[in-house]
Amino acid sequence: MKYLAKFSLAAAFSLASMTASAADIKVGSVAGVTGPIAELVAPILAGRNLAAEHVNAQGGLLQGDTMKMVVADSACDPKAGVDAGGKVVNIEQVVAIVGASCSGATNGMVQSVTIPAGVVSVSDSATAPSITDLKDNDLVYRVAPSDSYQGRALASHVLASGIKKVAVTYATDDYNAGLAEVFAREFKNMGGTVTANQAHEPKKASYRGELATLAKGGPEALALFAYYGSSGITIIRNSIENGLFGKFYAADGMFDKSVIEQIGADVLRGNIDISQSSSDYDDVSYKLFAAAISAKGVNPKAPYAAHGYDATFLMALAIEKAGSADRGKIAAALRSVSKGPGEVIRPGEWAKAKKLISEGKDVNYEGATGIVDFDENGDVSGIYGINTIGADGNWQTKLLK
Amino acid sequence: MEQFYGYFLYLISLATMGGIYAILTLGLNIQWGFTGLFNVGIAGFFAIGAYVSAILTTAPSIRHLGGYQMPYAVSFIAAMLVSACIAWAVGKVCLRLRTDYLAIATIGIAEIFRLILKNETWATNGPRGVSMIPKPFETLPEPWNQLCFLALVILTVFVIYLALEVAHKSPWGRVMTAIRENEIAAKAAGKNVERFRMQGFIFGCMLMALAGAYTAHYLKFIDPNATEPLTTTFLVWVMLIVGGSANNRGAVLGAFAMWTVWSASEILASRLPDELAIRTAYIRIFLIGFVLQIFLQKYPKGFLSETRPHPRAARTPGYSEPE
Numbered sequence: 001m002k003y004l005a006k007f008s009l010a011a012a013f014s015l016a017s018m019t020a021s022a023a024d025i026k027v028g029s030v031a032g033v034t035g036p037i038a039e040l041v042a043p044i045l046a047g048r049n050l051a052a053e054h055v056n057a058q059g060g061l062l063q064g065d066t067m068k069m070v071v072a073d074s075a076c077d078p079k080a081g082v083d084a085g086g087k088v089v090n091i092e093q094v095v096a097i098v099g100a101s102c103s104g105a106t107n108g109m110v111q112s113v114t115i116p117a118g119v120v121s122v123s124d125s126a127t128a129p130s131i132t133d134l135k136d137n138d139l140v141y142r143v144a145p146s147d148s149y150q151g152r153a154l155a156s157h158v159l160a161s162g163i164k165k166v167a168v169t170y171a172t173d174d175y176n177a178g179l180a181e182v183f184a185r186e187f188k189n190m191g192g193t194v195t196a197n198q199a200h201e202p203k204k205a206s207y208r209g210e211l212a213t214l215a216k217g218g219p220e221a222l223a224l225f226a227y228y229g230s231s232g233i234t235i236i237r238n239s240i241e242n243g244l245f246g247k248f249y250a251a252d253g254m255f256d257k258s259v260i261e262q263i264g265a266d267v268l269r270g271n272i273d274i275s276q277s278s279s280d281y282d283d284v285s286y287k288l289f290a291a292a293i294s295a296k297g298v299n300p301k302a303p304y305a306a307h308g309y310d311a312t313f314l315m316a317l318a319i320e321k322a323g324s325a326d327r328g329k330i331a332a333a334l335r336s337v338s339k340g341p342g343e344v345i346r347p348g349e350w351a352k353a354k355k356l357i358s359e360g361k362d363v364n365y366e367g368a369t370g371i372v373d374f375d376e377n378g379d380v381s382g383i384y385g386i387n388t389i390g391a392d393g394n395w396q397t398k399l400l401k
Numbered sequence: 402m403e404q405f406y407g408y409f410l411y412l413i414s415l416a417t418m419g420g421i422y423a424i425l426t427l428g429l430n431i432q433w434g435f436t437g438l439f440n441v442g443i444a445g446f447f448a449i450g451a452y453v454s455a456i457l458t459t460a461p462s463i464r465h466l467g468g469y470q471m472p473y474a475v476s477f478i479a480a481m482l483v484s485a486c487i488a489w490a491v492g493k494v495c496l497r498l499r500t501d502y503l504a505i506a507t508i509g510i511a512e513i514f515r516l517i518l519k520n521e522t523w524a525t526n527g528p529r530g531v532s533m534i535p536k537p538f539e540t541l542p543e544p545w546n547q548l549c550f551l552a553l554v555i556l557t558v559f560v561i562y563l564a565l566e567v568a569h570k571s572p573w574g575r576v577m578t579a580i581r582e583n584e585i586a587a588k589a590a591g592k593n594v595e596r597f598r599m600q601g602f603i604f605g606c607m608l609m610a611l612a613g614a615y616t617a618h619y620l621k622f623i624d625p626n627a628t629e630p631l632t633t634t635f636l637v638w639v640m641l642i643v644g645g646s647a648n649n650r651g652a653v654l655g656a657f658a659m660w661t662v663w664s665a666s667e668i669l670a671s672r673l674p675d676e677l678a679i680r681t682a683y684i685r686i687f688l689i690g691f692v693l694q695i696f697l698q699k700y701p702k703g704f705l706s707e708t709r710p711h712p713r714a715a716r717t718p719g720y721s722e723p724e
Contacts, residue, residue, distance in 0.1 A: 033682040090407035104624040111621035
């Protein structure tokens with residue numbers, strides 16, 4: 001017990017002596033350092049730290065203050081997320097948070113800690129649709145697109161390719177059902193007609209009955225939300241064999257080589273479009289980021305590394321725009337720096353942004369992951385590609401603009 | 402000033418989680434400390450409690466079963482009752498097994514429950530978890546909402562502690578100790594060993610479910626990751642062993658002490674340079690194992706060792722307390 005007392009005394013002293021020096025502005029960097037996604041976290045943190053490094057190397061925040069990223073471990077576990085969030089908010093007194101990793105840890109952390117405390121957070125890897133629904137007082141943002149955005153992206157692609165009437169079918173799992181729901185709603189809102197919308201049980205031997213029902217009402221194509229192995233391929237085969245549907249639109253659950261192998265490239269060419277979350281590797285913003293992070297020996301295509309950079313850079317812009325390290329003002333400034341009007345700022349262009357903001361001008365960050373414009377829910381729409389079958393019989397990806 | 406207010410808020414959250422762990426360790430103390438049941442399936446009963454209470458109290462949602470919006474008292478009791486029924490069924494099958502076999506059986510059963518909760522997406526939203534769980538007192542202003550929730554947890558720990566102290570000293574508690582120390586002798590004394598073991602198992606599992614329910618409301622979110630065995634089974638075992646098995650005060654002390662070590666060690670770690678800070682996250686996990694080793698080797702009785710229950714002297718004239 002004596003040792004314990006000594007230890008806690010020592011800990012208390014070191015805490016008191018180590019609190020922030022005057023020129024640090026602390027931002028929480030909450031990530032699943034341990035736990036199931038541990039191996040993904042190192043590049044994400046590298047992305048975050050690179051952004052902070054760019055800021056500090058080009059004049060720092062506000063009056064030349066250092067942007068200091070305080071790491072805390074959310075372990076991909078809501079319990080740890082709440083604990084880590086509490087520590088950075090209360091002990092470290094951070095002005096804002098980048099993180100957490102994983103939807104679960106983010107969900108717990110924001111609901112239990114940061115929303116009540118009035119601290120704004122930007123997650124770089126939480127994709128669960130439920131985060132959109134939170135009553136968050138405009139404090140929860142993310143640069144990773146919600147899974148359900150793909151439904152919207154696909155809906156606009158279908159209309160853009162001239163199809164006005166579709167039938168919708170989806171496998172009865174959370175992911176595909178969620179996507180189909182968003183797709184059907186958005187397709188109608190954009191002026192399309194959904195002639196039928198029906199769930200199907202995966203892993204059945206035949207779907208002829210379901211397809212016959214779906215084909216009524218004159219749909220021009222079938223929007224198919226399923227996993228290729230458990231029902232998708234069977235549905236396409238049944239449709240073609242029975243002449244019920246010839247044109248298919250699908251989401252990334254169908255994106256696999258076996259679809260081509262089992263149905264045949266010639267039959268499907270021009271008749272199937274599959275959406276999939278992607279990144280625009282030809283974009284100038286992405287290239288700026290990729291060059292900078294490659295110099296650090298980190299793969300720029302590592303999952304969510306670019307998202308980590310964008311989240312941190314946006315937070316720095318929000319602090320600069322707020323003009324002070326005040327939590328409320330930063331939260332209020334975040335959305336405006338993410339989108340127009342204003343001059344476009346790209347990864348690494350901190351000095352330019354700092355000058356513009358000091359002149360009272362608006363800035364609009366366009367990051368490594370896309371234009372990252374926050375909508376009213378604090379979500380971004382992300383970038384999606386459409387896969388079609390090329391002349392060589394393989395999938396070909398074209399970005400949706 | 403703000404800094405000290407921050408420390409104050411952190412202490413509240415530290416004590417809240419510590420209190421929830423104290424409920425878990427007290428539950429395990431009934432099973433291991435009193436009765437000698439080697440339950441390594443704490444995570445399973447914790448998860449059952451968390452999900453039952455979450456589903457009963459949340460608003461309607463397209464993502465999971467819910468919309469019952471029951472009061473907290475009902476959901477807490479329901480969580481304990483469901484856990485008790487499942488514990489009874491598990492106990493029927495497993496409790497005849499001896500210590501190490503019981504451990505294997507319970508760890509398997511806990512994983513089965515966790516996998517069911519992870520895969521029955523219609524009820525639990527699967528890996529995505531149940532969100533927007535209401536939290537008691539959340540409408541109060543800061544910091545009163547947190548203080549009131551803490552008060553609820555501490556009050557619960559205190560009531561359970563008092564009840565277990567009475568139970569430990571009662572004839573029931575003494576039979577439990579007898580079973581733990583020498584099952585055959587207890588049987589020879591005419592005690593229905595199976596029934597007593599079942600009771601100990603069920604009571605322990607009910608407390609674990611209550612801790613799960615509190616956790617779900619405290620986090621306002623529950624998913625399969627929150628019921629990982631590392632932090633809901635093994636950490637609880639370490640807490641009980643460090644605090645002092647078969648001693649209720651030890652169980653509570655162990656829970657608060659180990660949770661403080663687990664949580665607060667990161668505050669020091671986060672002050673190191675980045676590269677090291679990431680590595681120290683793993684050292685914290687190592688630290689828990691290390692503490693366990695030290696205690697098992699050097700202080701196997703923990704901080705506070707067991708105090709044997711004995712009948713009260715006043716009841717029998719001429720009887721003197723054994724020294």
